[in-house]
Amino acid sequence: MWSRRQSHLRRVACGVEELRCRRREREAALRKARREQQLVSKRLLREAPEEAPAKGAAAVLGEAEELCLYTLGNLIVESEAVRRQLLPQGIVPALASCIQSPHVAVLEAVGYTLSQLLQAKEAPEKIIPCVLDSTLLQHMLQLMQPGPKLSPGVTVEFAWCLHYIICSQVNNTLLITHGALSTLVLLLLDLAEVVQRMENAGLELLACPVIRCLSNLLAEVAVEDVGGQMQLRDERIVAALFILLEFFLQKQPSLLPEGLWLLNNLTANSPTLCTSLLSLDLIEPLLQLLSLSNVVSVLVLTVLCNVAEKGPAYCQQLWPGPLLPCLLNTMALSDTEVVSQSLELLQLLFFYQPEAAQAFLQQSGLQALEKHQEEVQLQDRVRALRQTALRC
Template sequence: MESDFEEQDLVSLFHKLQQGGAEREVHLKALSKALHDPSAQLTFIKQENSMHLLVGFLTGSNATCRLQAVRCLHELSHSPHTKIAPACLPATPYLLTYLSGQSTKFSELCLYTLGNLCPESDVVKEKLLAQGIIPALANCIENQRHNLAVVEAAVFTVSQLLQGKDASQKITPMILATSLPSHLLSVLTPDPNFGLAPAIECAWCLHYLTCSMEDSRVLLSLGTLPKCSSLLMSIGGAMSEGNKEDRIELLICPLLRCVGNLLSSCSVEDLNSQIGDVGFVGTLCALLQAFVQTQPALARESAWVLNNLTAHSSAFCSSLLDLNLVPGLIQLLPFSRGINTMILRVLANVAYKKQEFCVQLAQLGLLSALCATLKMADRAIVTLSLDVLFMLVVSSPQVTAEFVRQDGLSLLEALQYNSDWKIRQRAAYLLEKHLLS
């Protein structure tokens, strides 16, 4: 937004604020409006003692002036100019001090101002860390946990810190040393009265944490995986009943990413205890089906988590078959954008676990689906299809005979002329060793 203030108007307003007087509240309100304009922001910080003036109002006894002063700082924190964030540093100790005990709106503005300043400058971030921003945020969430507007603002600031390039080395260890991860999990469940926003911010924070950690055992020990998976199951159950909240996909996406990343750190032995309900595969399949047309990126995320889940566990592979979910997955193989690749990986995981699973997959129609995917132009799909086909063919003579009956030999013979040598090699091996022998 741009204001109607010219440079001389802002300078005049600044001088009026220096002089004080009964109209200082009005002048501060006018200043916060003027600071919408990026050029006005530069003009303001060029004025001698401009930040000292704002800090004076911020720390004064007049509550209205304090609120207007933090509004001014909030406008400055949005600035695209690199000089602005360092100029705001004299105010940051007070913003941190005011995170608890003030009005909700005041605390929110302090938090969003700090969150906006965090990523703008390494100097500012280092200063905020030295001033204790992370323990201050942990205390704020703990003290204001029933005030979800403030919690949302605090978690936003945490997420801003976690998105920095040095988060894994500096920020993440400091966060793990506080109560913040536990607080994030406690706020993860959406509040029926307040809405999804705090839970969404918490879910993204947890996602950034999992991405910046080489070892996720701390988060696993706190119950992050069962918490995220059970919440996804609740959301999936509500959606299957036709109850889909607005913006629910903004919560589903980070939850899926958390689960997918944590699965890679979870040992096979602990997987069943971490995700106790094998029906979770049904939730992932339902999400896949729900978003494949409207939001294919989210459908691909669901398939990716399903792949991570079935890669390590025979129980979850068996559950896909027991719950009759495989036919629905096979129907999605014509979809592109990486969805069919990931679904083929899931089916490959199932086939790899047991020969009897291969027979079941063939009976459910996978052979005819593979005959279709082998004709696709995508080399990755064709290569993966050949790998799955190999597992099916060697599992049972009956499966081999069925593939031949479906004119599979001519498909493989045609693939021997493919431009990709990996495809040619796989097709020739299947023909020579298992189909023509």
């Protein structure tokens, strides 16, 4: 049952082109602003070299590198011909060398240039295999490790690089082997701590690629199958994700679907994390998101289906409570996907918790079903749910 729903959800999450276009436009504007700021800094340093510290030669070298890399990144975006020339001339080994620079500005520029290279249409066939064969991945993951030396700007750039590599699906097993999942989980936990300290300026710039990377990797491998990476079975990851969901709700609602997609992929094949949702009393906060949008509603309902399909013990904890009134409200909506997920969740509840079917009938559930019995896409599910409810 889940395999069908998971592939469907992946299409929903990845098919929201408007959301993706907005993110790309905003990302491009932020990158442009950051890039221009770096270039201004470079000009000021050149105009006033006498004010540089005693070790100014190293700083100037770093700036000369901050400038070449950004210029190179801009050329990569604008010209396929330039990209064709750069590969045989050794752009990947050059970036692998630059990523070992001690200068934060250089590292951020490396990340920017690499991210532009990884977005090229020919990247999966010609560029990403070269990157994975180099030492770039190893150094990227080291630079993304949370700690006092973590640079937010550098981490943002390399998180997007990792995102583009994962989306290419060239060799995600290699990423997992090198500890990408562990690094991303630690970053997620660190982001939640930052939110709790109210140090959230620009947080969404890092949260978005980190969540997307985790979601896409977990879409290919079950949480319980990732040997040795115990963080993925730790309830702290669920608690951290809900801290971020609350932040998104208040500050960046467009990222809520991203966080819920990750929660879906975490709970899809993990009874452990479904148990965490229940033990941490997080079902009601989930239900409160149902009224936000159809996309959010579908994702919330699918997470709840993940919990319900784990069996009677899980359904018993979902019931009683506010779940049935919420589902009756979603049944009143006209969105086919929302109603379809509501029907599936009700079917699971009725199967494992017959008392839910009796309460459904007592609260005018059959009338709610009648509204959708003529809809072609829902007819079979409406009929099946009606029969199940009456049998119980």
